[in-house]
Amino acid sequence: GQQVMQIPQYQHVQEGEDFTTYCNSSTTLSNIQWYKQRPGGHPVFLIQLVKSGEVKKQKRLTFQFGEAKKNSSLHITATQTTDVGTYFCAGYGYGNKLVFGAGTILRVKS
């Protein structure tokens, strides 16, 4: 079945450093979504990418969807302590369901 791999599993950065998490699918995706889960909270939708090669920005966050629609990345510029949490990608491909990656836990040292 469809699998979505996400790396790294965990990253600890100094405040002000950049951060990137990567998502790879075993199958072509029709769209990919990104969610953020704060410690003790629940996943909250950030963005959806649909088009091949699409790039979207939300302030310091940049989201990319690969040309082959099988991979995606989230890049945070100059991390802040408010960025801490777990970032999940979720791909919609075959079947009637989103498949979530395992998530990347981000910790920021101030």
Next chain:
Amino acid sequence: DVKVTQSSRYLVKRTGEKVFLECVQDMDHENMFWYRQDPGLGLRLIYFSYDVKMKEKGDIPEGYSVSREKKERFSLILESASTNQTSMYLCASSPGTFADTQYFGPGTRLTVL
């Protein structure tokens, strides 16, 4: 704002007990989902429903069942709880299509002793 509520934040049950987890959404969404979240494994889909009285198995349905008698309510049932079902359970809902944004509830931390 979409609101998804779950009946309990924390629950402790004994092995063999029947457990009901309730989820209610207030936005008239068609689709509802139950996930479990475990460290290093992300969110794994247990069951989902695209209409009242309709349900489909997700990736890990064994040991679980669901009920959707009303559009706004989706229940997860553990017929005979086991210790390996100790986990965080998250309910979500989404409007029209399965590709739509999912809105999550606060989660229920279930411990089975």
